[in-house]
Amino acid sequence: MPATNLTREEAQQRATAVSVESYDVALDLTTGASTFPTRSQVRFTASPSADGLFIDFIGPSVEAITLNGESIDPATHFDGARISLPSVAADNTLVIEATGAYMNTGEGLHRFVDPADDEVYLYTQFEVADCRRVFAVFDQPDLKATFAFTVTAPARWQIISNQPTPAPQPADATYVNVKGESEPTATWRFEPTPRLASYVTALVAGPYAVVRDQVEAAGGTIPLGLFCRESQREHLDAESLFDTTKRGFEFFERTFDEPYPFAKYDQIFTPEFNAGAMENAGCVTITDTYIFRTQVAEAIVERRALTVLHELAHMWFGDLVTMRWWDDLWLNESFAEWASSVCQAEATQWDTAWTTFAASEKTWAYRQDQQSSTHPVYANMRHLEDVEANFDGITYAKGASVLKQLVSYVGRDPFVAGLRSYFNKFKWGNTTFDDLLGELEQTSGRDLGSWNEQWLRTCGVNTLRPVVDTDADGVITRFVIEQTAAAEYPVLRTHRLAIGCYELQDGHLVRTDSVETDVDGSVTEVSAMTGRRRPDLLLINDQDLTYGKVRLDDSSLAVVLQHPTGIPDSLTRAVVQGALWDMARDGELGARRYIAYAMEAVAAETDSSLRQCLLMQVTGATTVFLTSGAAGNLTSFVRPEHRSETADHVATSLRSSLIAAAPGSDAQLQLVQSFARMARRDTDVAYIRGLLEGTTALAGLTLDTDMRWTLLASLAAAGVLDDTEVENQLAADRTATGIARAAGVRATYPTAAAKQQAWHDMIESDALPNETVRAVALGFGRVHDTTVLEPYVELFHAALLPLWEQRTFAIASSLVQLAYPIALASPALLEASQRWLDENPEAPAGLRRLVAENRDIVQVAVTAQEHDA
Known part of the structure; x- marks a missing residue:
């Protein structure tokens, strides 16, 4: 197999031997739908220790290699991932002509055809080391160089890279588009970049729609651009995105006292993106799921803004340094x-x-x-x-x-x-x-x-637990914080934290004092707490100052569970809810007790992100960017004999809450989405059907495209959806999102045939692009009756090694997590995954890690089931 796994030692040796001056890269994007010609001219110096030097390239073929004017035979010097350089001089010019392959996995140069209008959109994704999928490069972060890109493409396309886009020059070639029409082409020659790491270079190409603005920065006026597919233009809320971006520019330049380091700042919303975004220098790519075509929860809007600011911060920390x-x-x-x-x-x-x-x-x-x-x-x-x-x-x-x-x-x-x-x-x-x-x-x-x-330099999280002694009058006589650690990682750390004192006042838990202290070692006495009357709630890590799991003492726990809506401060609620969640995961708080608390709390929650977290924990719904893989849900923490009753309780609570929510509110939207996931009883399914058909009134609910897909998926999971309804909705939503949603709904059907087809589509075939693979996997694992997934325990584990060998990391790692039948969380599933680990000690480390994480999640569920009382 090609040597794709560059080691740190190899990189260190290469960095010692080589200094790269520049890359001149030429790409021709006009020659077909599967491959593209790529040419790299690399200027570098090398030391006498450069024996065994190689440059990276992953692609179908290398046609020519010329080093300092001498031809090198690709047949003997290219192994599919590395081009060996037999002899180098002190100063070198290397030219490599090759053929690259377009990807549908979100790695390298990803090619997407928009089903809305048959337009082609391209973008690169190079982190960790996928720059080498597009051109020959010393693909490691410490071999910085300048990069000058020359791109030939259809003349009407937008071509975007790290440097400002130059005026195109007419080219001789013609381009045959997806519709079979010939188009004129042009060539763009970009100015060299500053010295950059290869993984933050970028190229984006296609008929992207653009909105432009500018920001007055410390170094002068910086052009801003927002790009998206033409079919999404109407949904691009440029005003909000530019506002967030400009606020980030002002804050970071003032805080860092360093001008923005690049000539422009473009943000391109790209299809089928594997992550939230990527910090390419001056050319940030962002998932286009952040272009909201329908109403979304405020938590998602907040997450998008955080993503925008996260990538902007990287311009200094990651790109400049x-x-x-x-x-x-x-x-x-x-x-x-x-x-x-x-x-x-x-x-x-x-x-x-x-x-x-x-x-x-x-x-x-x-x-x-x-x-x-x-x-x-x-x-x-x-x-x-x-x-x-x-x-x-x-x-x-x-x-x-x-x-x-x-x-x-x-x-x-x-x-x-x-x-x-x-x-x-x-x-x-x-x-x-x-x-x-x-x-x-x-x-x-x-x-x-x-x-x-x-x-x-150490692993694991500490647990911090209060131990409180009081006299007959309720006055604290001794207050201790006990710190423990997992047996495997027994380090005890020094924590600076606050102890919050909260009193019940008109049904609200109001902070009356906050005592800061240092915790060190297994037992820390807090003398500042003695002599005061015990408050109704004692909260370790008040204001969330340290990193550690928190426990509530018995008295505080009882108060919190009795007053699930009693904490007015959102950060305090986050800390308390986090403590309760950890206690449920660790078997110290019965899952059904936590669910009862969460259902009451969510009905009154005013913070969108906290509401989202509570709903995710209880229903098992996931967000794209913070959770992935076999996350499971709290109902899997419940003993099997109580699971059906608990799921019905959750559905009943959600339905009551969504009916009571303010019409058109953020809460109503989130509650409908979560109820749709839990609806399985006839009455609940009939309510979903009524919402879909408009026969059930819910004031303020917008039955937009995405809500229709949500309701269809709910009916599919309940086994009461005719495929004609999916086809009709797909006809009305012939978009990339619609195609993925339809595939996900069909994978949700609770039949053996539907699950078998989903299994084939995601595991046995590599035809689907990454976003659709994810949708199918999520639908596959969504079941009310878990018996339909039982055959896939054995099939899943048998497929792991071939899957890892045959698919790219992005696809294989996603499927190892998402296709895992976590709905079957039980000692039997736990044993199956452990057996695979025992029988495959030589499996690739990355694969073993993901299988072990799946097993760990099942172990948490099994432990919680044992303690659910």
Whole structure:
């Protein structure tokens, strides 16, 4: 097989031997629907230690290799992933002519044909190391160079890259479009970029619609562009997106004291994108699911704004200053998470961004940190397969959480001063975390070695539990915080946290005091709490200052469960709800007790993100960007004999809440979506049918295209949908989203034939593009009667090794998570996954990790079932 898995040692050796000056890359996008000609001219210097040097390229063929004027035979020097260079000089010019392949997996150069109008749209996605799928390149982050792109394409297309788009020049070739029509072509010759890492270069091409604006920045006027498919133009809310972007520019330039480093800033909403967005320098690509064609929850609008700010923060941290190797991937992503949350909280209308952070990001981090695949924030990235597997809750959310703590530890002003010094000293270069840490030690005067070891070099999450003694009058005589750790990762950390004291006042739990203290070791006595009357609620980690799981003492737990709507402050609610969720996951709070609490709390919840988190936990619905894979739901935490009754209770509560919700409100929308997922009894299914056909009145509900798909999927899961209804809706929504939604609905049918067809489409065939594969997988796993999935326990595990070998990482990893029959969470499924791990010790590490994570999720469910009383 081709040597695609570049190791850190190989990269270090290559970086020692080579310095790259420039790339001149020419691409011809006019020659067909499957491949494209690609030509790279690379200028680089090499040292005498450059023996065994190679350059990266993954594609169908290499036609010619010329090194310093001498021809090299591709047949003996190209293995499908690497082009070996037998002898190099001190100064070198390398020219490689090759054929690249368009992808439908969201990697390399992704090609998409819009079913709405048969227009072709292209975009690149190069992180981690998929630049090599488009042109020959030394594809590692520390071999920065300038990149000059020349692109030949249909003359009417938009061609977008890192540099401003030049005027096109007519070309001789013609282009035959999807409709069979010939079109004139043109060539665009871009100016060289500043020195960039290869993974943040980009090319976007197609008849994209564009809206332009500009922002007055520290370095002058910066052109702004928003691009989307022509068929989505009417839904592009440019005003909101530009407003968020401009606020980010002002905040980051002022905070970092460093002008925006590139010549323009374009944001392109691209189809079938695998993630939320990608920080290509000056040419950010964003999933076009963030173009809202129908009403969406405010939580999703807030998430989009956070994504916009996250990618903008990367222009400084990641693009201007870049990690030397992927060991510091965490710092790239954690910093962008922290910076975007600060900006959102302080410079936009979403001033409760830290509530969302506590409820969403930290919940994600805690879940990831308790799996067998947990790793230190600072991860040992031995090779590219390690990197691909570590875009996870540790890298993003735990890292951002500990950065937030670091800011508190050193102080906001010294932290910002350290950032400014860091950007000024290392701009356009490559660094490690030690470089940043050194600047922060200088500006804060603190030795951060101990903090580094505790928080970045160790695994696992601590649990913090209050132990309270009182006298007969309810006065606290002793207050202790116990800190524990998982047996596998027994480190006890130093925490700076607050203890919130809350009293019931007219049914509301109101903070009357907050006592800050340091927790260190297994037992910490808090003398400041003694002598005061015990409050109704004692909340460790009040204001969410530290990273750690929190427990409520028995008295506080009883008060919270009795007053599920009694906390007026959203951040406090996030911390309390997080504590209850962790207790349910760990078997310390019965799942049915938590569900009863959550159903009451969600009915009165005013924060969209908190409402979304509660609903996700109970119903198992997932958001695209924070959860993936076999997330399961709380009903799988319930003992089997109580599961049907519990699911009916959830459906009843959701239906009551949605009827009572304000017409047209955000709450109504979220509740209808969740009820549709849970509807299975005849009366509930009839209610869904009534909403779909307009015979059931629900004031304010908009029966738009996406809501119709949601209701159809609900009827499909209940087994009462005729395929003619799907076909009719698809005829009315002949879009990429409509095609994916239809495929997902059909995979939801609760029949053996439908599940078998879904299995074939996602596992046994590679014809479907990535977004449709995901929709089919989600539909496949959505069942009310789990017996229909029982044959797939064996089939799933048998398919793993061929799937991993035959599909790209993006598709294979998605399917290992999404096609896992988590609805069958039981000791039998647990045993099947463990058996596969025992029998396949030599399986690829990335695959074993994902299978182990699936197993871990089942283990959590089984443990919760055992304790559900």
